[in-house]
Amino acid sequence: MNKADQHFSANSGASVGVVVPQTAHFDEPIMLACGRELSNYDLVYETYGELNETKSNAVLICHALSGNHHAAGVHSEQDSKPGWWNECIGPGKPIDTNKFFVLSLNNLGGCHGSTGPTSINPDTGKPWGPDFPVLRARDWVHTQARLADRLGIACWAAVVGGSLGGMQAMRWSLEYPQRVKHCVTIASAMKLSAQNIAFNEIARQAIISDTGFAGGRYLESDSVPAKGLGLARMVGHITYLSDDAMARKFGRNLRSGTLETGNDDSIEFQVESYLRYQGSQFSENFDANTYILMTRALDYFDLAREYNNDPVAAFSQASCSFLVLSFSTDWRFSPQRSLEIVNALIAAGRPVSYAEIEANQGHDAFLLPIPRYLDVFNAYMQRVAVNL
Amino acid sequence: MNKADQHFSANSGASVGVVVPQTAHFDEPIMLACGRELSNYDLVYETYGELNETKSNAVLICHALSGNHHAAGVHSEQDSKPGWWNECIGPGKPIDTNKFFVLSLNNLGGCHGSTGPTSINPDTGKPWGPDFPVLRARDWVHTQARLADRLGIACWAAVVGGSLGGMQAMRWSLEYPQRVKHCVTIASAMKLSAQNIAFNEIARQAIISDTGFAGGRYLESDSVPAKGLGLARMVGHITYLSDDAMARKFGRNLRSGTLETGNDDSIEFQVESYLRYQGSQFSENFDANTYILMTRALDYFDLAREYNNDPVAAFSQASCSFLVLSFSTDWRFSPQRSLEIVNALIAAGRPVSYAEIEANQGHDAFLLPIPRYLDVFNAYMQRVAVNL
Numbered sequence: 001m002n003k004a005d006q007h008f009s010a011n012s013g014a015s016v017g018v019v020v021p022q023t024a025h026f027d028e029p030i031m032l033a034c035g036r037e038l039s040n041y042d043l044v045y046e047t048y049g050e051l052n053e054t055k056s057n058a059v060l061i062c063h064a065l066s067g068n069h070h071a072a073g074v075h076s077e078q079d080s081k082p083g084w085w086n087e088c089i090g091p092g093k094p095i096d097t098n099k100f101f102v103l104s105l106n107n108l109g110g111c112h113g114s115t116g117p118t119s120i121n122p123d124t125g126k127p128w129g130p131d132f133p134v135l136r137a138r139d140w141v142h143t144q145a146r147l148a149d150r151l152g153i154a155c156w157a158a159v160v161g162g163s164l165g166g167m168q169a170m171r172w173s174l175e176y177p178q179r180v181k182h183c184v185t186i187a188s189a190m191k192l193s194a195q196n197i198a199f200n201e202i203a204r205q206a207i208i209s210d211t212g213f214a215g216g217r218y219l220e221s222d223s224v225p226a227k228g229l230g231l232a233r234m235v236g237h238i239t240y241l242s243d244d245a246m247a248r249k250f251g252r253n254l255r256s257g258t259l260e261t262g263n264d265d266s267i268e269f270q271v272e273s274y275l276r277y278q279g280s281q282f283s284e285n286f287d288a289n290t291y292i293l294m295t296r297a298l299d300y301f302d303l304a305r306e307y308n309n310d311p312v313a314a315f316s317q318a319s320c321s322f323l324v325l326s327f328s329t330d331w332r333f334s335p336q337r338s339l340e341i342v343n344a345l346i347a348a349g350r351p352v353s354y355a356e357i358e359a360n361q362g363h364d365a366f367l368l369p370i371p372r373y374l375d376v377f378n379a380y381m382q383r384v385a386v387n388l
Numbered sequence: 389m390n391k392a393d394q395h396f397s398a399n400s401g402a403s404v405g406v407v408v409p410q411t412a413h414f415d416e417p418i419m420l421a422c423g424r425e426l427s428n429y430d431l432v433y434e435t436y437g438e439l440n441e442t443k444s445n446a447v448l449i450c451h452a453l454s455g456n457h458h459a460a461g462v463h464s465e466q467d468s469k470p471g472w473w474n475e476c477i478g479p480g481k482p483i484d485t486n487k488f489f490v491l492s493l494n495n496l497g498g499c500h501g502s503t504g505p506t507s508i509n510p511d512t513g514k515p516w517g518p519d520f521p522v523l524r525a526r527d528w529v530h531t532q533a534r535l536a537d538r539l540g541i542a543c544w545a546a547v548v549g550g551s552l553g554g555m556q557a558m559r560w561s562l563e564y565p566q567r568v569k570h571c572v573t574i575a576s577a578m579k580l581s582a583q584n585i586a587f588n589e590i591a592r593q594a595i596i597s598d599t600g601f602a603g604g605r606y607l608e609s610d611s612v613p614a615k616g617l618g619l620a621r622m623v624g625h626i627t628y629l630s631d632d633a634m635a636r637k638f639g640r641n642l643r644s645g646t647l648e649t650g651n652d653d654s655i656e657f658q659v660e661s662y663l664r665y666q667g668s669q670f671s672e673n674f675d676a677n678t679y680i681l682m683t684r685a686l687d688y689f690d691l692a693r694e695y696n697n698d699p700v701a702a703f704s705q706a707s708c709s710f711l712v713l714s715f716s717t718d719w720r721f722s723p724q725r726s727l728e729i730v731n732a733l734i735a736a737g738r739p740v741s742y743a744e745i746e747a748n749q750g751h752d753a754f755l756l757p758i759p760r761y762l763d764v765f766n767a768y769m770q771r772v773a774v775n776l
Contacts, residue, residue, distance in 0.1 A: 194634040194659045198626045201660045202619060205667075209615035211599050227597035231590060231619075238586045243719075246582040252690070269687065271582045272589045279593075299657065302640070331631075331719075 014091040015082060016048040016073035021113065024150055030143065033136040039122065043147055044113030045069050045105035048089060049097035051151070056388045058153045059095055060144060061085065061104040062161030062168035065294050066236070066286060068112035071104040072097075087369040094377035099385040100157065108143045109135045109293045117289035118219065129289055130216025137164075137171045137301050144168075145176055155179045158384050162186040162366035163333060164294065167301045170341070173318040174303075180320045182384050184377075187330055187366040189337035190303040190311055190344070196332055199239055200295040203232035207288045216289050225288045230279025232291055237278055242329035242362035246271065304344075311344035318345075322352040323380045325373065327365040353380055402479040403470060404436040404461040409501065412538055418531065421524040427510065431535055432501030433457050433493035436477060437485035439539070444776045446541045447483055448532060449473065449492035450549030450556035453624070453682050454674060456500035459492035460485075475757040482765035487773040488545060496531045497523045497681045505677030506607065517677055518604025525552075525559045525689050532556075533564055543567045546772050550574040550754035551721060552682065555689045558729070561706035562691075570772050571706070572765075574713045575754040577725035578691040578699055578732070584720055587627055588683040591620035595676045604677050613676045618667025620679055625666055630717035630750035634659065692732075699732035706733075710740040711768045713761065715753040741768055 021044050029039045046069050051058060061071050063084075072089035074082050089095045089102055106114040109132060117132040148156070159180050161169040166188025173183045192200075207213055210228030214221045238246070250271040257268065307314035322345055326338035335356045345352040357373045359365040365373065409432050417427045434457050439446060449459050451472075460477035462470050477483045477490055494502040497520060505520040512519075536544070547568050549557040554576025561571045580588075595601055598616030602609045626634070638659035645656065695702035710733055714726035723744045733740040745761045747753040753761065 191640060193631055194638040194640065194657070195626060195629075195631040197640070197657050198622075198634060198659050198663060201657075201663055202622050202626065205615075205619055205622065205664070206594060209598065209619065227593075231593055231597065234586075234590050234593065235623075238583060238590065241583075243581055243583040246586060250582040252579060252582060252585070269582070269585050269589075271586050275586060275589055276593070 014093065015086065016090050016097050018076060018079075019046050019048065019070075019073040019083075020075075021046050021069060023113065024147055026143075026146060028146070030139075030146070032133050032139050034134045036133040038108075038115070038133065041108060041115035041143070042113070042119075043105050043108065043115075043143060045103060045147065046071065046073075046083075048072050048102040048104075049100050051101040051153075052388065054388075055151075055153050056155070057100050057157050057385075058148070058151075059100045059102045060148070060156050060159045060172075061089070061095075061102060062140070062144070062159065062165035062172075063104070063107060064161070064163040064165045065298065066233075066282070066291070067165070068110060069104050069106040069114075070112070072102070084367065087367065088374070088377065094374055094381050095160065096378075096381065096385065099388075100381075103147070103151070103153075105144065105147060107140045109290060109297075111287035111290040116287070117216075117293065118287050127217075127219040129219060132289060132293065135293060135297050137167050137297055138175060140168050140297075141171045141175050144172075145179065148179070155181060157388055158182040158184055158381070160184040160186075161188070163188055163363065164298050164301075167298075167303070170303055173320050173322070174314055177317055177319040180318075181387075182321050182323065182380075183318070184323045184325075184380070185338075185341060186325045187327055187333045187338075187363055188341070189333050190341055191301060192299055193337075197299045199235055199332070200299055203235050203295055204292050206231035206235070207292060213288060216292075218288065224283065226280070226283040229283040229286060229288050229291060230276070233279045233282035233286075234275045237275060239332050240363040242331065242360055244329060244360045245362055245364070248360075250274065311340070312347040315345050315348035315350055318348070318350055320350075322350055323377075324352060324354045325366075325376065326354075326356045327359045327361070327363070327373075328356055329360050330363045330365060332363045402481065403474065404478050404485050406464060406467075407434050407436065407458075407461040407471075408463075409434050409457060411501065412535055414531075414534060416534075418527075418534070420521050420527050422522045424521040426496075426503070426521065429496060429503035429531070430501070430507075431493050431496065431503075431531060433491060433535065434459065434461070434471075436460050436490040436492075437488050439489040439541075440776065442776075443539075443541050444543070445488050445545050445773075446536070446539075447488045447490045448536070448544050448547045448560075449477070449483075449490060450528070450532070450547065450553035451492070451495060452549070452551040452553045453686065454621075454670070454679070455553070456498060457492050457494040457502075458500070460490070472755065475755065476762070476765065482762055482769050483548065484766075484769065484773065487776075488769075491535070491539070491541075493532065493535060495528045497678060497685075499675035499678040504675070505604075505681065506675050515607040517607060520677060520681065523681060523685050525555050525685055526563060528556050528685075529559045529563050532560075533567065536567070543569060545776055546570040546572055546769070548572040548574075549576070551576055551751065552686050552689075555686075555691070558691055561708050561710070562702055565705055565707040568706075568708045569775075570711065570768075571708050572711045572713075572768070573726075573729060575715055575718055575721045575726075575751055576729070577721050578729055579689060580687055581725075585687045587623055587720070588687055591623050591683060592680050594619035594623070595680060601676060604680075606676065612671065614668065614671040617671040617674060617676050617679060618664070621667045621670035621674075622663045625663060627720050628751040630719065630748055632717060632748045633750050633752070636748075638662065699728070700735040703732050703736035703738055706736070706738055708738075710738055711765075712740060712742045713754075713764065714744045715747045715749070715751070715761075716744055717748050718751045718753060720751045
């Protein structure tokens with residue numbers, strides 16, 4: 001790994017630079033898993049790197065709950081905030097844009113440009129809002145496949161995702177076994193636990209209980225469920241971090257006031273004001289109906305449901321190789337959940353590489369530049385690049 | 389432990405029977421830690437067992453966040469729901485009412501009869517609401533001491549509590565070292581972690597964000613922050629249970645609908661409807677301002693703050709013996725937190741017994757009839773009873 005280490009230190013600042021989102025419009029109706037049909041839709045996406053002549057070097061990035069198409073680079077020279085997976089995508093990075101053509105899209109139902117609850121429902125001329133169809137991970141996979149068709153990509157060198165993104169990557173391996181050579185599933189699970197569903201339910205109830213939600217028709221009533229969405233984000237923030245990570249980041253430090261008497265209304269711990277700030281920021285940048293839709297897709301996801309609840313039978317449909325990664329302190333998508341994936345893959349005879357990364361950042365670790373994580377990820381992707 | 393096992397199985401149905409709450413009124417003003425004075429107040433309490441002649445067999449029960457004075461027995465022959473710690477208090481149970489006189493009160497600031505935010509503020513003639521003084525654990529200890537004075541109890545055989553109750557028990561050992569012979573601290577901590585504070589902050593924000601909260605003056609405006617309080621309770625429910633406990637209790641079972649299409653609005657997992665029901669029940673039985681006050685007391689609690697942040701210096705003030713208990717899957721008050729207490733006690737030269745109980749129910753375990761828990765608790769209390 002020494003060579004890789006040097007490689008990363010030399011390229012830690014490397015970026016794909018300024019990127020411009022594109023929009024693909026689809027006029028062919030799509031039948032959704034829920035039984036409803038969408039007559040047309042847009043998908044907004046970004047690409048990084050160059051598609052090779054044989055179109056064999058394409059990597060698909062699937063985003064998680066609150067993600068979007070902007071995974072790497074910046075939107076202008078002045079833009080100080082790069083895409084959400086900039087640590088992993090770029091020249092010399094694990095998903096090396098010198099070798100791969102990377103496609104990252106905003107999923108159907110999203111709120112960053114792709115058709116979703118904030119789009120206009122052609123039947124009513126008003127925003128879809130709560131009437132937008134319920135989506136499942138397979139709907140995303142199908143629409144992603146159509147986008148691949150549009151770009152002439154017959155087979156992905158790799159489909160890659162963390163968390164909910166990892167669920168999509170696994171679903172790809174079952175829905176289109178001939179169109180995926182490698183599946184990279186990071187900090188994910190074959191299905192959520194009751195505890196995970198419960199946390200998502202708190203988030204949804206927080207949103208729905210906000211009077212600003214107006215039954216989901218807040219865009220029509222000119223209200224915003226900002227507090228509810230902020231609370232939902234707070235739940236995410238706490239549970240995606242480990243206890244240790246919060247202790248290191250905040251401890252019990254006060255932002256203001258004094259604990260001696262506990263009498264000052266302005267007393268607050270730093271962790272409180274941080275959460276309120278993050279919650280308030282999020283509510284300005286994310287759509288409440290999309291948040292509900294995405295958490296529902298997470299809850300409903302059950303890889304093996306249509307395979308007699310047998311994960312081995314499910315993965316027997318796949319024909320790609322797998323990389324599975326987990327993080328030691330991730331308590332919402334614990335290493336145990338990843339091991340279940342690995343065990344099913346082995347029983348199904350699929351080639352699989354697995355690593356549990358020691359990291360104290362909880363579920364958030366999959367977004368962070370943890371050296372061993374980047375090393376393992378990079379080593380696997382170099383193998384992918386050899387056989388393009 | 390065989391004898392103890394037989395003992396419990398023979399007495400598992402034993403109860404203190406029908407109990408009648410009593411109210412003690414205090415006219416002497418009390419200076420609170422926040423610097424404000426309360427001119428008079430009521431404390432509602434229950435007692436179980438008989439006070440002996442020398443008044444040496446009294447045990448004080450300190451309640452946790454959502455607890456109250458009704459710890460054991462029932463309120464009528466028809467009452468099917470016994471007090472919250474009925475598993476541990478009664479004839480032949482760990483806190484054996486054949487041997488001990490047990491006192492359980494509703495803390496100041498509570499909402500079950502003791503003076504608190506729902507009481508009338510004598511200065512305004514309206515409910516205190518959000519103007520009720522901020523309380524700290526030591527305020528409870530001081531008011532509990534006055535109640536002991538009233539009953540002629542010079543020294544407790546034991547002060548006992550779980551969670552926030554355990555914090556009060558520890559504070560007792562420092563504030564009144566000559567008035568406590570044994571301190572039993574269960575599933576507690578010397579101070580909360582940032583993660584714990586963060587979960588409490590979510591609960592508070594859920595309540596405050598509810599328009600029914602009306603800035604805390606809901607009693608005056610005839611509104612109820614039912615949804616916010618329900619959400620707060622949901623956070624508690626999820627985090628006080630272990631992941632395993634939720635999996636066993638609910639799994640991914642559906643209450644209604646089908647996951648095949650994910651299209652039915654009525655689809656919900658059992659865990660969702662359970663949480664909504666519990667949240668809604670709680671909001672009918674608990675006061676929102678009290679919930680905020682109690683979580684603030686939890687967050688502020690820091691055993692060693694006034695002792696140069698040195699727990700050893702703090703416990704050097706104590707002169708009682710200690711029993712410390714923790715539960716293996718309790719992730720909000722983990723065994724690590726209990727071990728910190730034990731280590732400080734040992735360094736301070738205090739006698740301490742410690743057990744980590746294997747239990748898969750998370751923080752809630754302290755309320756449940758787990759055989760080894762009851763055995764250890766019982767064995768310790770028998771020792772307490774020997775030297776009354």
